[in-house]
Structure formats: C-alpha cells, structure tokens
Amino acid sequence: xxxxNKIKILGxxxxxxxxxxxxxxxxxxxxxxxxxxPNMYRHIAYDPDQANPNFADGKTAxxxxxxxxxxxxxxxxxxxxxxxxxxxSVVAKNPLPANKKNFEDGKVLYEHFCSxxxxxxxxxxxxxxxxxxxxxxxYSKGQSSxxxxxxxxxxxxxxxTITYGVNAMGSYASQLSPQERWKVVAYVHHLQxx
Amino acid sequence: xxxxxLLFKQFSRTVLLLAGLTALTTAANAQGDPAKGExxxxxxxxxxxxxxxxxxxxxxxxxxxxxxDDAYLIKWIQNSQALVAAKNPKAVKIYNEYNQIPMxxxxxxxxxxxxxxxAYARAEQKKLTEGGGDKKTEAPAETxxxxxxxxxxxxVIVIAFIVILVLNKVIGTLERLLLKNKNLVIDEEPEVExxxxxxxxxxxxLAKNKKLVFFxxxxxxxxxxxxxxxxxxxxxxxxxxxxxxxxxxxxxxxxGAMKIDCQYCHSGAYKSKNxxxxxxxxxxxxxxxxxxxxxxxxxxxxxxxYDPDKGTYDTTKAKPIQWVRIHNLxxxxxxxxxxxxxxxxxxxxxxHGPIETMSEVYQYSPLTMKWCIQCHKRTEVNFxxxxxxxxxTQVHDMIKKGQKVSAAVMGGLECSKCHY
Numbered sequence: 001x002x003x004x005n006k007i008k009i010l011g012x013x014x015x016x017x018x019x020x021x022x023x024x025x026x027x028x029x030x031x032x033x034x035x036x037x038p039n040m041y042r043h044i045a046y047d048p049d050q051a052n053p054n055f056a057d058g059k060t061a062x063x064x065x066x067x068x069x070x071x072x073x074x075x076x077x078x079x080x081x082x083x084x085x086x087x088x089s090v091v092a093k094n095p096l097p098a099n100k101k102n103f104e105d106g107k108v109l110y111e112h113f114c115s116x117x118x119x120x121x122x123x124x125x126x127x128x129x130x131x132x133x134x135x136x137x138x139y140s141k142g143q144s145s146x147x148x149x150x151x152x153x154x155x156x157x158x159x160x161t162i163t164y165g166v167n168a169m170g171s172y173a174s175q176l177s178p179q180e181r182w183k184v185v186a187y188v189h190h191l192q193x194x
Numbered sequence: 195x196x197x198x199x200l201l202f203k204q205f206s207r208t209v210l211l212l213a214g215l216t217a218l219t220t221a222a223n224a225q226g227d228p229a230k231g232e233x234x235x236x237x238x239x240x241x242x243x244x245x246x247x248x249x250x251x252x253x254x255x256x257x258x259x260x261x262x263d264d265a266y267l268i269k270w271i272q273n274s275q276a277l278v279a280a281k282n283p284k285a286v287k288i289y290n291e292y293n294q295i296p297m298x299x300x301x302x303x304x305x306x307x308x309x310x311x312x313a314y315a316r317a318e319q320k321k322l323t324e325g326g327g328d329k330k331t332e333a334p335a336e337t338x339x340x341x342x343x344x345x346x347x348x349x350v351i352v353i354a355f356i357v358i359l360v361l362n363k364v365i366g367t368l369e370r371l372l373l374k375n376k377n378l379v380i381d382e383e384p385e386v387e388x389x390x391x392x393x394x395x396x397x398x399x400l401a402k403n404k405k406l407v408f409f410x411x412x413x414x415x416x417x418x419x420x421x422x423x424x425x426x427x428x429x430x431x432x433x434x435x436x437x438x439x440x441x442x443x444x445x446x447x448x449x450g451a452m453k454i455d456c457q458y459c460h461s462g463a464y465k466s467k468n469x470x471x472x473x474x475x476x477x478x479x480x481x482x483x484x485x486x487x488x489x490x491x492x493x494x495x496x497x498x499x500y501d502p503d504k505g506t507y508d509t510t511k512a513k514p515i516q517w518v519r520i521h522n523l524x525x526x527x528x529x530x531x532x533x534x535x536x537x538x539x540x541x542x543x544x545x546h547g548p549i550e551t552m553s554e555v556y557q558y559s560p561l562t563m564k565w566c567i568q569c570h571k572r573t574e575v576n577f578x579x580x581x582x583x584x585x586x587t588q589v590h591d592m593i594k595k596g597q598k599v600s601a602a603v604m605g606g607l608e609c610s611k612c613h614y
Binding site: 044 | 403453473
C-alpha cells in the first residue's frame with residue numbers, strides 16, 4: 001500500500017509542478033500581465049513621446065516657438081535655394097579644429113547617419129541602396145547634380161546639403177546638431193580623397 | 195560606379211524581355227533601347243524622378259508619354275536651362291510649374307542615350323497602364339483557387355472522418371454478430387452497472403486513508419504556493435510584452451538586413467534621458483522615395499497630411515501616430531539613456547536584446563530593480579579617456595595630495611544641483 005502511495009504521491013507532485021509552471025508561463029504577450037498599484041507605474045508626469053490633452057495637437061513634444069534658438073546653437077543663415085547654396089560655398093567655413101577627436105567623431109556620425117545610403121567609403125553603395133533606394137553619387141568619382149565634381153564640394157556646400165537635403169536626400173537638421181554636422185563635413189572631405 | 199552598373203545590369207536582365215517586347219510592339223516613335231535606357235535612368239535620374247509619381251521633378255512615365263516631340267525632350271534633358279533661357283514656351287511653363295528648380299544639365303548624355311531613356315520611360319508607362327488593369331482582374335483569380343483549395347481540403351477531411359466513424363460502427367456490429375454466431379455473447383450490461391459502484395467504493399476507501407489524504411493536501415498546498423510565488427514575482431513585470439503597434443515597422447528589416455544604426459532613428463539615446471521615438475520626418479528621409487505604394491507607408495503619409503502624388507504637405511490634416519509604449523519604468527526610478535550609451539558605452543542590445551532580429555519588438559529584459567543592480571555590481575567602470583569621470587579622478591588626486599576639497603570642486607556649483 002505504501003509503495004503504491006509513493007508512486008502516486010510522486011506522480012501528483014510532478015503533475016502539480018508542471019501545471020503550476022504551465023499556468024504561470026502561459027502569459028498573453030499582448031498584455032502587460034498582472035499589475036499591483038499601477039498608479040505608481042503609469043505616472044502622471046508626461047513623457048516626451050506621450051499623448052497630452054493640454055495641447056491643441058495632443059502631443060507632449062511641442063515644436064519650439066518660432067525664432068527661438070537653443071543655448072549654444074549656431075545659426076546657418078543661408079536659405080534653402082541655389083543662391084544660398086552658392087553663397088554658403090564661399091562664406092561658410094568649418095569652425096571646428098581639424099583634430100583627431102573631431103575626425104573620429106565625424107567618422108562615427110557618418111557611419112550612423114550617412115553610410116546606409118552613401119556607403120562606408122562614400123561610393124554611394126550603402127546597404128539601403130542595394131535594397132532599392134536610388135544611389136547617390138560617389139564623393140570621389142561622381143558628379144554633383146548642382147554642377148561640378150563631388151570631390152570639389154566645399155565646406156559650405158556639404159553643410160548646406162546636410163541641413164536642407166537635396167533631390168532624394170532629406171534634411172538631417174533634426175538628427176544632427178550644427179557641431180555634429182561640421183564633424184561630418186570634415187569626414188566627408190576625407191572620403192572625397194578616396 | 196562599376197559595381198552599381200553591374201547591379202543594375204543584373205536587375206535589368208529580368209525586366210529586359212518584357213520591356214523589349216512592349217517597346218517593339220508599341221512605341222513607334224521611340225527607336226531607343228529600353229534596357230540601355232533603364233541602366234542610364236537608374237544611374238542619372240532616380241535621385242529626382244520616378245516613373246509613376248512625382249518626386250523632385252515630374253513623374254516621367256506620363257510626362258514623356260504625353261510629349262511627342264522627341265527633339266525637344268532630348269534638348270531639355272541635355273540642358274534644360276538653355277531652353278528656359280531661350281524662352282521656349284513649353285520649357286518656361288514646366289520650369290515655373292516646378293517652383294523654378296532647375297534640372298541638372300547632362301551634357302555627357304548623347305542623343306542616343308537620351309532616346310534610350312525616353313524609350314524606357316514610355317515602355318514602363320505602357321506596362322503601368324496595362325499592368326493596372328491586369329492586377330484588378332488577376333487579384334480575385336489569385337485568391338479564388340487558394341480559398342477553394344482550403345475548403346476542399348477541409349471537406350475531404352470531414353468526409354474521411356465520417357467514413358472512418360461509419361466503418362468503425364460497422365466493424366463493431368460485425369464483430370458482435372460474429373460473437374453471437376459463436377454463442378460467445380458477453381453480457382456487457384451488468385458489468386457497466388457494476389463498474390461505477392466499484393469505483394466509488396475505491397475512492398471511499400482511499401479517502402479513509404489518512405496518510406494519502408495528508409499527502410494530497412500537502413501536494414495541493416505546494417502547487418498553489420509555488421504558483422502564487424511565481425505569479426507574485428511576475429506581477430508588475432512586463433518582460434515579453436509585445437503590443438500591436440499602429441504601423442507594422444520591422445526592426446529586422448531596417449536594423450538587421452539594412453544595418454541602419456540605432457542612432458539614425460533613436461538619436462535621442464546619445465543626447466538625452468529619452469531614447470526618443472523618431473519623428474516622421476526621419477521616416478520620410480527614405481520613404482518619400484521608396485515603398486511609396488505600401489499601405490503601411492501610407493499610414494505615415496496620412497499622419498503627416500502628405501500627398502504622395504503631388505509631393506505636398508497639408509499640416510491641417512496631420513495627426514500624430516500613437517505608438518504603444520513597451521518599456522516603461524515607474525516614475526520613482528530615474529533612467530538616463532545617454533548616461534548608459536555614451537558614458538557607460540553600453541550596447542543597445544545589452545538591455546533591448548537582439549532587436550535587429552525582431553520583426554515585432556517585445557520587452558527583452560525584466561527591467562526589475564534586481565536586474566539593474568545585478569548589472570551595476572558586475573560592470574567595471576572605464577575611467578580612461580572618459581571625460582565624464584575627469585572631475586572625479588581629479589578630486590581623488592587632490593585628496594591623495596592632502597589638498598582641501600570643496601563641494602564646488604566636485605561640481606557643486608552646477609545650476610541643476612539645486613534647480614532641477
């Protein structure tokens with residue numbers, strides 16, 4: 001009798017453990033699961049990406065008022081047209097010193113923001129291009145759509161293009177700060193020599 | 195450049211036959227080679243033009259098909275500004291229509307090259323107008339057989355099941371008949387009545403066994419206890435949470451296959467507390483040009499009030515996309531992305547898991563306090579070449595030299611120490 005019981009008891013414990021694991025592991029991935037005191041987790045303060053009924057457009061992340069500039073921000077007073085492009089070419093010069101730190105930073109920024117299309121070596125052969133995006137011209141061998149060779153692009157012309165975009169390329173002003181843009185400009189000058 | 199042209203050649207091989215055939219049979223006024231034209235088109239024109247819709251310049255399919263004067267087209271493509279300067283009425287009209295954005299001059303293209311491009315554009319437009327009709331007629335035909343197949347299969351399975359059931363019954367009755375014939379009929383009825391009585395008696399016997407009852411209750415208690423223990427540990431923990439997002443954005447495609455760096459979209463992770471969900475202008479960097487036909491991309495267009503045919507934005511129609519937040523820390527825990535990514539040099543994947551393989555993002559880490567503390571205990575801090583810790587090492591050197599260390603030296607005068 002006792003021998004029989006032992007087997008039964010072992011069996012029952014095994015089944016109950018398996019069942020408890022099953023019950024707890026079968027969680028619905030579309031739900032957050034059980035919550036205790038959720039008011040401590042869903043906070044009252046608004047996060048930047050959250051909806052916000054206090055603003056007319058319902059967003060927490062508001063566009064700064066017109067004409068305001070952040071602290072430490074350098075303005076780029078060349079309009080987004082051919083005239084602005086040409087005058088930026090003559091007037092705008094890279095304010096950052098050409099040192100190793102800036103070059104390395106520029107390389108990382110270039111690889112993160114530009115290389116998907118322009119390619120690691122600036123030949124216009126990035127992975128996005130191989131997936132069907134129209135190829136940009138090579139920095140060292142291509143021709144600019146606004147005349148001249150790509151390898152002759154000046155500081156101001158490259159900066160103008162990053163800021164406003166051109167043709168199929170969009171503006172990178174929201175992703176790169178002015179400082180970062182100048183670092184990228186310095187690295188693009190290196191790619192023009194390849 | 196050679197690489198690109200090779201790629202285009204590979205792609206063009208597949209299109210070559212169709213394009214060639216349509217061009218031969220239809221386009222009487224274009225003697226160019228559409229296959230050659232395609233190669234040139236993809237190398238020179240795609241940055242500003244698409245065949246079917248407007249980009250920077252007009253949609254080339256309808257534009258070139260409607261324009262029958264090839265000599266004018268060749269002149270325009272080689273040097274449009276010369277035509278505008280010469281006050282050609284057609285040229286001036288389209289120049290003004292497109293906000294006086296000059297088209298790049300292509301003096302390197304010969305007349306034959308331009309004829310090839312024109313032939314390609316006309317062939318593509320022809321395919322588009324014909325293809326549009328084909329698609330509509332093909333669509334139901336494509337879904338027709340597949341649903342028929344499924345229903346057919348289900349029907350076959352159901353019929354097979356019924357046949358098996360019937361056969362089973364027949365076999366049973368036949369066996370009984372055989373047994374009857376042999377006079378070996380087993381009286382099933384008395385046994386059926388006897389069984390439940392026996393079972394109940396067995397259970398009653400077992401219930402009287404105190405040891406067994408004790409063990410059953412103990413096992414039940416252990417099972418319930420372990421279940422509630424695990425459940426309590428998992429309460430408020432969202433690991434594995436994978437909500438349905440408003441747009442089916444795939445990290446597997448963008449970050450995995452195309453290897454676009456995380457920072458491209460989540461640029462806030464390097465600069466601020468919040469890693470930031472990219473604003474839609476970041477999507478539009480690429481999707482103004484590619485995948486413009488996808489219904490998922492059209493959700494972006496709708497949210498921006500963007501008209502892909504005209505290429506214009508109507509901000510009055512814009513409405514933000516409401517992404518569902520996956521990773522959420524309670525308000526009493528402060529977490530800063532830039533501190534971890536820039537100062538600590540932590541890879542995104544350490545906390546977010548193999549994000550580049552997720553076609554749909556889920557919460558990889560538990561984000562519990564235990565999990566945070568575990569990493570903070572194990573991670574060795576890299577002081578060398580890390581500007582964030584310069585002041586700290588400087589203060590330590592001062593202490594070693596026996597100098598006076600004030601709060602100001604340790605950054606105590608920073609505004610945000612008090613005004614946060």
